[in-house]
Amino acid sequence: MDEFSVIQNYFQSLTAPREDVVFGIGDDCACVEVPLGQQLLISTDTLIAGVHFPLATTPHAIGYKAAMVNMSDLAAMGGMPCWASLALTMPEVNTTWLAQFAQGLKDALNPYQVALIGGDTTRGPLSVTLTLHGLIPEGKALRRKNAKPQDKIFVSDGLGGASLALRSLKEPLLKPDHQKILLEKLNYPKAEVELGVLLRSYASSAIDISDGLAADLEHICLASGVGAMLLEEDIPLHPLLKTYLGEDALSLALQGGDDYALCFTIPPENLEAFQTQLTSLNKLCYCIGTIEKKPGLRLKTRDHTVKTCRLKGYTHF
Amino acid sequence: MDEFSVIQNYFQSLTAPREDVVFGIGDDCACVEVPLGQQLLISTDTLIAGVHFPLATTPHAIGYKAAMVNMSDLAAMGGMPCWASLALTMPEVNTTWLAQFAQGLKDALNPYQVALIGGDTTRGPLSVTLTLHGLIPEGKALRRKNAKPQDKIFVSDGLGGASLALRSLKEPLLKPDHQKILLEKLNYPKAEVELGVLLRSYASSAIDISDGLAADLEHICLASGVGAMLLEEDIPLHPLLKTYLGEDALSLALQGGDDYALCFTIPPENLEAFQTQLTSLNKLCYCIGTIEKKPGLRLKTRDHTVKTCRLKGYTHF
Numbered sequence: 001m002d003e004f005s006v007i008q009n010y011f012q013s014l015t016a017p018r019e020d021v022v023f024g025i026g027d028d029c030a031c032v033e034v035p036l037g038q039q040l041l042i043s044t045d046t047l048i049a050g051v052h053f054p055l056a057t058t059p060h061a062i063g064y065k066a067a068m069v070n071m072s073d074l075a076a077m078g079g080m081p082c083w084a085s086l087a088l089t090m091p092e093v094n095t096t097w098l099a100q101f102a103q104g105l106k107d108a109l110n111p112y113q114v115a116l117i118g119g120d121t122t123r124g125p126l127s128v129t130l131t132l133h134g135l136i137p138e139g140k141a142l143r144r145k146n147a148k149p150q151d152k153i154f155v156s157d158g159l160g161g162a163s164l165a166l167r168s169l170k171e172p173l174l175k176p177d178h179q180k181i182l183l184e185k186l187n188y189p190k191a192e193v194e195l196g197v198l199l200r201s202y203a204s205s206a207i208d209i210s211d212g213l214a215a216d217l218e219h220i221c222l223a224s225g226v227g228a229m230l231l232e233e234d235i236p237l238h239p240l241l242k243t244y245l246g247e248d249a250l251s252l253a254l255q256g257g258d259d260y261a262l263c264f265t266i267p268p269e270n271l272e273a274f275q276t277q278l279t280s281l282n283k284l285c286y287c288i289g290t291i292e293k294k295p296g297l298r299l300k301t302r303d304h305t306v307k308t309c310r311l312k313g314y315t316h317f
Numbered sequence: 318m319d320e321f322s323v324i325q326n327y328f329q330s331l332t333a334p335r336e337d338v339v340f341g342i343g344d345d346c347a348c349v350e351v352p353l354g355q356q357l358l359i360s361t362d363t364l365i366a367g368v369h370f371p372l373a374t375t376p377h378a379i380g381y382k383a384a385m386v387n388m389s390d391l392a393a394m395g396g397m398p399c400w401a402s403l404a405l406t407m408p409e410v411n412t413t414w415l416a417q418f419a420q421g422l423k424d425a426l427n428p429y430q431v432a433l434i435g436g437d438t439t440r441g442p443l444s445v446t447l448t449l450h451g452l453i454p455e456g457k458a459l460r461r462k463n464a465k466p467q468d469k470i471f472v473s474d475g476l477g478g479a480s481l482a483l484r485s486l487k488e489p490l491l492k493p494d495h496q497k498i499l500l501e502k503l504n505y506p507k508a509e510v511e512l513g514v515l516l517r518s519y520a521s522s523a524i525d526i527s528d529g530l531a532a533d534l535e536h537i538c539l540a541s542g543v544g545a546m547l548l549e550e551d552i553p554l555h556p557l558l559k560t561y562l563g564e565d566a567l568s569l570a571l572q573g574g575d576d577y578a579l580c581f582t583i584p585p586e587n588l589e590a591f592q593t594q595l596t597s598l599n600k601l602c603y604c605i606g607t608i609e610k611k612p613g614l615r616l617k618t619r620d621h622t623v624k625t626c627r628l629k630g631y632t633h634f
Contacts (some may be wrong), residue, residue, distance in 0.1 A: 023460065028393040029393075030360075031394075032359070034354060040351055041347070042349070042450070043345065072345050077345050089444060124444060144345075207345060
């Protein structure tokens with residue numbers, strides 16, 4: 001099967017048509033329309049086999065995750081995802097693999113009516129680069145840089161589950177049903193798109209936790225010129241972390257990547273309104289600490305001593 | 318060096334600032350503004366080491382070519398390139414390599430004031446995926462599908478040079494100074510951006526010749542529901558093709574990829590005005606045949622017999 005057949009058979013009609021797509025797959029470029037008053041957000045993430053997902057990951061999960069990690073970047077800025085370009089590199093054309101990969105991609109993109117508009121398929125070691133385009137009303141993008149002292153720090157989910165799953169692939173650690181739950185967490189992250197849209201109106205900064213809470217919160221602190229105090233007892237752990245790791249659970253929750261929850265800051269004057277809206281979204285978020293003027297990341301333990309956090313997020317080299 | 322240092326040292330300030338970039342590298346997404354009345358063009362191309370460029374290619378040429386092949390896609394639609402996202406996968410961080418690669422990218426992007434706005438750097442087998450964004454006035458994008466019988470077919474440069482260069486890397490074929498000239502052609506393609514902008518007003522269809530003239534012209538014919546008659550004596554060959562290949566030169570010019578010239582069609586009523594504008598652009602293009610109603614690609618040889626062209630363009634699998 002040549003490149004053109006791969007595109008035609010698996011990707012051409014993958015997603016539903018959108019009115020703002022002037023034309024998509026099948027020309028030298030795709031062409032889309034950005035409505036007046038909206039700005040364009042662009043996110044690119046590459047997943048390499050054996051680096052960003054275990055070699056045994058199903059093609060369905062690879063397709064799903066490639067879309068979701070980018071949607072998570074868009075969600076962190078408050079954007080609505082619209083159009084995706086896919087650069088897929090495969091060692092060979094395996095039609096079973098392709099069908100499942102395409103289905104995974106579709107299952108991630110369809111709930112948000114994101115259109116696959118183009119890309120490139122090439123021969124080489126397996127890797128997936130997705131560039132996702134989204135929209136945000138002018139000036140409303142949530143950045144890392146506007147957190148202020150007294151802002152409350154939140155995360156949108158229990159942490160460390162994906163890291164525990166990764167660890168369990170290297171050493172037999174988990175009961176089979178627990179492993180299944182955690183692999184689902186690792187392979188099928190959920191981008192917090194609706195939460196991101198809500199945060200446009202209330203948050204001062206936001207980031208998605210791909211490299212670990214400590215490392216990603218540090219990005220906010222550095223960009224904002226502030227520091228943070230976290231409360232140990234308020235940091236939500238994935239329920240299975242305590243079961244398997246005991247005292248080490250917190251360290252994994254702080255340093256483990258791949259969770260794709262959002263970490264964001266809410267100024268004191270917005271807290272009440274934000275909590276009300278959160279309830280109407282039927283979404284639970286966790287307040288884990290406070291932004292402070294003093295740079296650095298600190299942790300107040302259960303016995304009220306304050307420790308400086310050493311950062312060890314995921315770095316790619 | 319970790320991912321953040323790579324980005325900061327080599328890519329953060331690679332390109333000049335643009336007013337329409339709200340923010341670029343350093344957040345979860347980049348954010349740009351599309352002006353009223355313009356549509357957004359998006360092109361993605363992946364270059365894999367050993368597949369799309371010989372392993373011995375210099376990092377400077379890899380960076381340059383990754384940008385130019387995408388600019389060529391945009392040029393084929395009449396678009397102006399604006400913003401690039403880079404997904405770079407490298408086996409290791411080699412600062413000399415990175416500095417040269419970044420310089421190549423810069424040398425391709427800077428003449429058009431294209432801003433590098435984001436991307437992803439990952440560890441893995443060497444590959445470069447660039448997603449290029451450009452602008453085109455509403456409804457003005459040149460497509461493959463509007464060629465009509467009687468339209469004249471043009472190409473924007475002599476063909477086959479890049480293919481001959483590729484062949485010379487496998488077998489000793491060329492004199493050293495000729496090899497140097499042809500490798501320059503292979504490694505440093507020039508996107509026909511200014512010509513593409515001119516074609517907006519005169520052409521009925523266009524494509525860039527990445528897979529070979531025959532294969533790419535076939536894309537135009539299939540998309541437009543037409544055929545084409547080429548005149549052998551009018552097809553421009555790279556000057557060195559005749560020297561080294563004699564009778565085989567034409568076949569390489571028809572089937573060899575990687576030239577990145579434009580192939581386009583001009584309706585009869587636009588011919589005179591187009592030629593006048595071309596002169597003022599100081600650009601030479603070559604009329605190589607005529608679109609016909611009858612499907613398929615035909616070649617009228619020097620002795621006036623008509624042959625059906627068999628298509629063997631580059632396919633990726």
